[in-house]
Amino acid sequence: MDRRTQRMTSVAAVLLVIALVGGALWHFLNQLEGRLQDKIGDTVDRRENPLHESAVADAAKKVDRVLFRFEYDHLYQADKYAHSAGQHPDVKVLAVTGETHWQTGVTLVLQVTGHGVEIGADRSVINESDEQICFRIQLGPENDTRDDDIVCPTGDPVPVTKDPTLAGVDGRLTSALQSAGSNAAAVRAAVVGLQLDPAIRQDVAAREGTVGVALRASQYDCILARITAKGAELWRPSHTQLAPGEMSCTAGTALSSAFGKYPH
Template sequence: MRGRTKWTGLGAIVVVLGLAAAGAWRYEEHVHRQPDWQIHHTAVPDAAKKVDDVLAQFERDHLYKADDYLHSAGQHPDVQVLSVTGQTHWQTGVTLILKVTGHGMARGFDHVVLQQGDVPICFRLQIGPKKDSRDDDIDCPAGAPLSVPKDPSLQGVDERLQSALNPVGPNEAAVRSAVAGLKLDPAIHQDFAVQDGIVGVALRASQYDCVVARVAAPGDVTLWRPSHTQLAPGELGCSAGLALSSEFNTSPH
């Protein structure tokens, strides 16, 4: 009787292990046969994080015009704007369709990555007029994305500008020549002004990407990046005059 019980127990164990093995095999077969579904499924949350960044930038910059939403969204890497309708947030509302590249992967039963790749995921953003909403992973409409020129950047310019201006002193022609020698992107706006023997310089790549410099003497060069708050519409302008004003190198209120 004990022997029969023993063999019955072993048989049950074998059956359980066999079922587990069969389940694992079927899962592996499912993953191998349908990796695209898993890649797409995991790419959605990755793309959604990028849309979160787009929306955060909208709020940070206090945007309300359709053209500004289009321009802002188009500056984000891996984000394309397929369409934009409406004029303003509070009156007509604005609807954007975004195509965002998300990275997804298909994993096996033991969590080993079997396949991975980048997948286009589409989102609908409804901004106003009464409330905002968002639809993730919608069917991507046909058609090419809208053309959105990329803003230039002043990243890494500060040290180069400081080095170029240090030896020249408060001479406008020499300051202009020093800045020209940096060979900056032509899309970066340059502004120069002179007052009381001091030269002011302003470089502006976009609304919130600005460097202002004051050249008082050889070796006496002060660089300042106004804050995001200070560069908001209606606040300080990114101009050479700012470098020569009492508001130069001040903290936001």
């Protein structure tokens, strides 16, 4: 084979390879475009669905409550944001990035169960169902922004430990303490007998014939009690009093002059 024939054969081989690669690339891009168009079409159809729009509106109200709690509790750290959001019913934290509000900024992705209801012209319910709606929350470092009804990312939610609660404990505690009287050992036994969630911190102390009790489930969920010969008194300090750096939820506070006094 002379050089001219070899050169033509090599060129033909190169052109064949280019044609094969080009064909494969065209096929791949064509399939990708089709999938993207299908996904966009599905998203458009989903967002134009009255049932979906209703679910988004319901989920958005729940996100409003999450954000209100952030501000009410003066949160600024990423882990605190995630923990607080995860305490709300129907809310899961799918992702959290950043460290603090004013330095790096914090980004949260939340998955929220929204209840959608489609109403007919006669105001009757045509259909209703729950949907998982996702939101992106950007907190700082300069501005706070929010994107509703984004495409939910894949992967498991961020694990968030649920706080225990003192809801419904007040009446049971009052009854138990009245029976125990102002005896510290009897008060401790009465509190143990309530069989509260082990995550609830229990504190009992006595001074000069008075017994103080403190139950704390979370930063802002606290019951203080004082038991004397006259009986038992219960008090729940205000949200402001329980803020970090303010009043401590301890038996010592129950025995102090601060017991039962709200800020003016």
